[in-house]
Amino acid sequence: MSTPVSAPVSPPVPPAVTPTATPLQVGPHTVAPPVVLAPMAGITNAPFRTLCREFSGGKGLFVSEMITTRALVERNDKTMQLIRFDETEKPRSIQLYGVDPATVGKAVRMIAEEGLADHIDLNFGCPVPKVTRKGGGSALPYKRNLLRAILKEAVSGAGDLPVTMKMRKGIDDDHITFLDAGRIAVEEGVTSIALHGRTAAQHYGGTADWDAIARLKEHVPEIPVLGNGDIWSAQDALRMVRETGCDGVVVGRGCLGRPWLFADLVAAFEGREQDVLEPSLREVADVMVRHATLLGEWIGDEARGVIDFRKHVAWYLKGFAVGSEMRKRLAITSSLEELRSGLDELDLDQPWPVGADGPRGRTSGNNRVVLPDGWLKDPYDCAGIGEDAELDTSGG
Helix, strand or coil, rough: CHHHHHHHCCCCCCHHHCCCCCEEECEEECCCCCCCECCCCCCCCHHHHHHHHHCCCCCCEEEEEEEEHHHHHCCCCCHHHHHHCCCCCCCEEEECCCCEEEEEEHHHHHHHHHHHCCCCCCCEECCCCCCCCCCCHHHHHCHHHHHHHHHHHHHHHHHHECCCCCCCCEECCCEEEEHHHHHHHHHHHCCCEEEEEECCCCCCCCCHHHHHHHHHHHHCCCCCCEEECCCCCCCHHHHHHHHHHEEEEEEHHHHHCCCCHHHHHHHHHHCCCCCCCCCCCHHHHHHHHHHHHHHHHHHHHHHHHHHHHHHHHHCCCCCCCCCCCHHHHHCCCCCCHHHHHHHHHCCCCCCCCCCCCCCCCCCCCCCCCCCCCCCCCCCCCCCCCCHHHCCCCCCC
């Protein structure tokens, strides 16, 4: 009999392999255990963060989806909606994407002066073409002087707010940047660094290079280093800490359609010997409806909330015996009643499927990274980068 989702529990952790759950210090904020929800465009909005926080018991750090600095400075309506936090969210964490140092500086000062957040994370890891073709995300650290200029503006503009950054190993195997970027971050006053152990060209394919995380930790001992990539279970998280010496973990795709993973993560880091949470389909269905409900309340429109929820359906149902026609039907619902009635037609007594807690989300790899013309000619020259390189929309 499965454990009710309302009472999340965690996997047994042998005392001999339980790492010391040293709290992560992000400026004045103590994150214990050191577990962070990765910012994911179109995913880690306030409703999803609420679900993850509920399962974690309020422990950990939960970062917003990507906010474009230009859109924030211009007070774009969608962007201002994306930075609305639930009153229980503490600290409030915003991830910023920007290419122009001046615009990044304006956005950071706006956040600090208006009290819009308690922590700022900078995105240097996004591999999608609409970002890299502007020189942003995982393309940007290749331009060392540009990276330094952005970090300098961000840290100086943030005042007392801590500034962290998330990045990848580099653009591809011939253009590795993470060690240089890490050193620049330390010199410019960044509080901590999260490294995804893949290049931009890999996207989410292949296996994450945890050795790179260990190398970065050795290279920048002055500040905390967090590891990201291929954490599908709490045991993966513990193993990453043991093998790399990193100071914490950042979890992204592993919690797609599985926000209760944070219950397992917290208990594992705290060394509590409890069973892995493996909800039945009935319990998963309840979480699905709650997720869609929260989205509707956040957006202010039930139908739009359910429509936004559609992208999560396949992740929640991964591994369960649900026919293709029903999957399609659930993925085009537009009301809570329609969603609930469709779920009620399923065999809700199905137990958690074997293997459903493994890899999920996008897995494509070996992609050509789309870059601005001449981007790779000189790793220091950043001529031509300005406000026109900034994206004008946020999120997914």
